[in-house]
Amino acid sequence: MQPLKEISVQFIKGVGPSKKKLFEKLGVETIEDLLYFFPRRYEDRTQMTPLSEVKPGDTLTVTGKVMARGARQSWYTRKHVYEMAVDDGRGRLFVVWFNQPYLDKYFSVGTPVVLYGRVELYKDRLQMVSPEYEIIDKEDDLNLNMGRIVPVYPLTKGFSQRTMRKVIYRCLENYLPELPDVLPVWVRNKYRLPNIRRSLAQIHFPETMAFQESAHRRVSFEEFFLFQISVIKRRMSIAGQQGFAHRIGLDFVSQFAGMFPFPLTGAQQRVIREIAGDMQRDYPMMRLLHGDVGSGKTVVALFGCLAAVANGAQAALMAPTEILARQHYQSILTFLSGGPFADVPVELVVSGLSKKSKEEVCRRIRAGESKIVVGTHALLSEDISFKKLTYVVIDEQHKFGVQQRALLSSKGASPDVLVMTATPIPRTLSLTLFGDLDVSVLDEMPKNRGRVITEVFLSENAPEVYRAVREKVLQGEQAYIVYPIVEESENLNLKAAQTMFERFQKHDFNGIQVGLVHGQMKRAQSDEVISRFKNNELRILVATSVLEVGIDVPNASIMVIEHAECFGLAQLHQLRGRVGRGRKNGCCYLIADPSTDDGRARLEAIRSSTDGFKIAEQDLLIRGPGQYFGRHQHGLNELKFANPATQIDILELARKEAQEMTHRDPDLADPRHIPLRDAVKERYPTYLSHIQAG
Numbered sequence: 001m002q003p004l005k006e007i008s009v010q011f012i013k014g015v016g017p018s019k020k021k022l023f024e025k026l027g028v029e030t031i032e033d034l035l036y037f038f039p040r041r042y043e044d045r046t047q048m049t050p051l052s053e054v055k056p057g058d059t060l061t062v063t064g065k066v067m068a069r070g071a072r073q074s075w076y077t078r079k080h081v082y083e084m085a086v087d088d089g090r091g092r093l094f095v096v097w098f099n100q101p102y103l104d105k106y107f108s109v110g111t112p113v114v115l116y117g118r119v120e121l122y123k124d125r126l127q128m129v130s131p132e133y134e135i136i137d138k139e140d141d142l143n144l145n146m147g148r149i150v151p152v153y154p155l156t157k158g159f160s161q162r163t164m165r166k167v168i169y170r171c172l173e174n175y176l177p178e179l180p181d182v183l184p185v186w187v188r189n190k191y192r193l194p195n196i197r198r199s200l201a202q203i204h205f206p207e208t209m210a211f212q213e214s215a216h217r218r219v220s221f222e223e224f225f226l227f228q229i230s231v232i233k234r235r236m237s238i239a240g241q242q243g244f245a246h247r248i249g250l251d252f253v254s255q256f257a258g259m260f261p262f263p264l265t266g267a268q269q270r271v272i273r274e275i276a277g278d279m280q281r282d283y284p285m286m287r288l289l290h291g292d293v294g295s296g297k298t299v300v301a302l303f304g305c306l307a308a309v310a311n312g313a314q315a316a317l318m319a320p321t322e323i324l325a326r327q328h329y330q331s332i333l334t335f336l337s338g339g340p341f342a343d344v345p346v347e348l349v350v351s352g353l354s355k356k357s358k359e360e361v362c363r364r365i366r367a368g369e370s371k372i373v374v375g376t377h378a379l380l381s382e383d384i385s386f387k388k389l390t391y392v393v394i395d396e397q398h399k400f401g402v403q404q405r406a407l408l409s410s411k412g413a414s415p416d417v418l419v420m421t422a423t424p425i426p427r428t429l430s431l432t433l434f435g436d437l438d439v440s441v442l443d444e445m446p447k448n449r450g451r452v453i454t455e456v457f458l459s460e461n462a463p464e465v466y467r468a469v470r471e472k473v474l475q476g477e478q479a480y481i482v483y484p485i486v487e488e489s490e491n492l493n494l495k496a497a498q499t500m501f502e503r504f505q506k507h508d509f510n511g512i513q514v515g516l517v518h519g520q521m522k523r524a525q526s527d528e529v530i531s532r533f534k535n536n537e538l539r540i541l542v543a544t545s546v547l548e549v550g551i552d553v554p555n556a557s558i559m560v561i562e563h564a565e566c567f568g569l570a571q572l573h574q575l576r577g578r579v580g581r582g583r584k585n586g587c588c589y590l591i592a593d594p595s596t597d598d599g600r601a602r603l604e605a606i607r608s609s610t611d612g613f614k615i616a617e618q619d620l621l622i623r624g625p626g627q628y629f630g631r632h633q634h635g636l637n638e639l640k641f642a643n644p645a646t647q648i649d650i651l652e653l654a655r656k657e658a659q660e661m662t663h664r665d666p667d668l669a670d671p672r673h674i675p676l677r678d679a680v681k682e683r684y685p686t687y688l689s690h691i692q693a694g
Contacts, residue, residue, distance in 0.1 A: 008031075009023050019163075035175070038641050056120055063113065063115070066085070066113060067085045086115065098130065107135075113135055115128055116152075149209065151204055176201060184676065188218075191657075216641065230683070235286075242283065244414070246416075260299065264296075267295070271300050274440050275307075284417065288420075291422070296446060306372075309371045315392070318380075323551065329374040344371050347373045348375065349373060379408060390412060390416060392418070393419075449581070451580060478538075478555050484566040484567065504540070513537060533556075545571060557580065557584045561588070561589070590606065
């Protein structure tokens, strides 16, 4: 039979070409994709909670019939409000949605519905705001939607949960018996893991939650196991390469430390020693450096750059955005000026250079005249070639794909590589997930930094926040006000940067210099605005999340983030990190109306802590690894179900087993391991290109 990874979903009964396009929006193209398209949660519809027993604060699933429904306009916000009363014969619950007038087409009096959401007490009545809903069809021929534990899937417009369940049920029925199990039988027996076919059946339509948990454990183990094999094999391949052994003396280290107008933190000194040790070996360094916003990663990265230059070689630093690349470039020039390394030539490579300028830049790099080269993806251009590249820094490495990182390294002969991230990763996870990298942590902030106080406000209190900002700005401080979108949209009930910028100029901040910057502006225009803000010519900067990295203005002490519930926890922490960078204390005002438990959890996490590592742990728990680590992050987007934050015990078992297997059979050449080897190679082709086909 044709492999399931090659059969299109359109051949499942009830799909066809039109629904095939909807599946593609969900990242599902083949039968195998659909088998691994897991529910995001479950509802136990075997015994529903009667409406007479629900209490404020409960998040639960209830069912009943629509007794009344209607629409009105909120007198205060002018929002469209759709309301419904649901009754189950024992109690009544009110339901409210904002700005969703189309709901009137779905509900009529007498319609049986299932609702999932948080119950609140509002004006002496129990209500759910914007719950998930499902209309119950009496003709549920497969019994997939009631009287059982029901899966709830991620959807796109045009799909209902009922349709998704029916399609997946048919897929399981017709194709699951053909799915091969790549996990060796002896591994499954050792850890008492069910086979893959039973596991997937119990993940989609569990008989009990205990069976679902067992299946969850089995699929998680397999995902961790495959990933750990790829990581271990990657490490083995790096250790076998011939690198450049840099000579780094104690005089050079003390000379470097003395070039700054501030003392290096103990953490910076420790990490510099670790990097120096790596760079002196004759095989390539592969080190991950992660530290919180403002912990001094650029200083540490510069040490390696100058060590390479002192050894007659070149260094490259690649950043994901032009703003961040220019920030690094300016910081390095500032650090070098007037010190013992003032004559080191530093080059900036970004897109948009004139043909003549680019040719001259390429010539200087090729000739080895440019010693430290800072740039964006433009560094990956075929035109850029180095004379002797021995040290590479990749900043915000989760923004780059594996192939992009490998391409920059390939411009040298197995150079030392330092990858950096300002997204702190809990140390136990770093050591386990990044087995092909040595891990360094900057867990100490420079002294004499201001503290940042974070407060949360509802959107109806935004005018109060604007008044507080105006008062502080008139006292000489500067402020950022950040929005999730540039322009208003009919589909999104959100304030937009452009609209609010215009309003602020005329009303709330009339008489105060206000600027606007966003990702749709031309570079020269945004550079000019940011430069004016840095020079204190602008007192308030209205922006989108383009501010997340790369802007450093010590006098800016106020950060306002509107619709904060639309931002991820890591984004909120990064944005907050733009203030409190000087000696002044900072304040961060979050304006939000969270409607989900996750949204409330994110806001509470960011309000209650400024410790990036604690926030990272919360973020990982809330979002899971796929979104937390980023789409291209080290292959971790392949963890469709496993969560290293909550399953560290399974991860460590899988790593131990992977180590033992690769020790016994380094090339996975044993006939029993060939399906496993093929699965690892398919999922991580860039990492395992060195494994022979066998």
